[in-house]
Amino acid sequence: MTEDAFVAHRGLLFTVAYEMLGSAADAEDVLQESWLRWADVDRTRVRDPRAYLVRTVTRQALNRLRSLARSRAEYVGEWLPEPLLTSPDVAEDVELAESVSIAMLTVLETLGPTERAVFVLREVFELPYGEIAQAVGKSAAAVRQIARRAREHVAARRPRTRVSPAEQRAVVERFLAALRTGRVRELMEVLAPDVVLVADGGGLAGAAPAPVQGAEPVARLLARPDRVVSAVWLNGSPAGRVELAGRSAAVSLVVENGRITRIHAVANPEKLTRLDEPAELAR
Template sequence: MLGSAADAEDVLQETWLRWSKVDLGQVSDQRAYLVRITTRQSLNRLRTISRRKESYVGPWLPEPLLTAPDAAADLELAESLSMATMLILETLSPTERAVFVLREVFEIGYDDIAVAVGKTPTAVRQIAHRARRHVDARRPRMTVSAAETRAALESFRSALNSGDPQAMLDVLAPEVVLVSDGGGVKRAALRPVTGAENVVRYILGGIGRTQASIVIDLTLLNGSPALVFRLDGEIDGVMAFRVDNDRITGLYFVRNPHKLTRIESETPLTLR
């Protein structure tokens, strides 16, 4: 819902505080009541995040999470958590995003969603339809397995390690887009880099400028294979990917150190 573990934890803390003061004897449906509290707190936080982004330096990417292998095995969970899907959700309004997540990810009924977001069930159905159409239009047409993504990443990592630009071009789609998030703290492109040749030039140029020892490892972020970059043993950034037809079409490079605090330990995740 929020794209930030820290914001999510704040919302859960506030939800718990409110829940702890409730007379449970007066609550007919505890799950629906918790959904309502959490959703309203999330909507308030989304508006705060939106104002925060207005002064953010360069592109904003969701916070990457180190996830367990079972997250990748659950295709529905992996798809809902992927960096590409999270970025699509960023294009929705706060209410559209809340309705979409509650309906499509958690399968909550329209009546309960209506109470949670302060709309009529009819309005919620319309919002859900509009949000679903918006997301579907931007999602990959075909589901790519973790194995296919891992194969593309292995080829890309080998090309990075060898510094071979042609090997990188071979695994990148011509229309590939790289989005980098340094948050004004680390060096990053201030706007998306488009086109395979431009992406290769940008990446190799950045690696060539550093004198530190670079190690690139495979990891699992947001339920999908990804790469973690270490400079002299310290995490410098992580890169998530979107793969279509065995080619990389999206690279999402997070270098903002404030967003890399969840990379050292796994975050357990589940839809239910």
């Protein structure tokens, strides 16, 4: 048993930390802290390196999540997860793609730290309740109750319908084409009447300070003909990248019944540093 166990499971460990934190930068910090602990462990006493490492990363991520609570409460404007460039292959694992989507990560932000950890470990990574109990410092019975509450909480807030990758891609392509024209009417045709746009500028880039609702207000906000629009894969789904006056934004979309119901636009430059190389995500 060598340090290769950490390397071999790095994609999984990063995914666990990222889903718990919604931030790739914080996830990397958690992995560094976990690696330092792993380096000091007597490997001969570790029977299951994968389980041991997941527990370690979970504990470090919980500590980080609790320490971040205040800074996120003081964040300027709307806070959205940090988008990741992913390869189209990630979409082939439908459950993984859904779990790392910006929409899901935004829902997970409404859970408490322990609830979030339990939900991620159980629903995404399918860990036994006993292992999760060890990771979060609760009894298995308590973890079962927490998991049930978290499932109900997430189910009430996640997108109502699941669309096929082909439909998602087709609607996103229509939206990006309309965005390139900058015409209000064409944008409205692909937006649901009650569409909501949430933008994250972090006080460092121009962004709507509060969610914007309604097809016409959203379309008018987006109607700019002088931007460069490209298709990308973000967090396991087709998405867009927008360049305007030297600034960038990553645009993630929720599709239901053939139209876009929610737009997450991240313009904070500190959250756009991982859009050049696909992230390694794994379950």
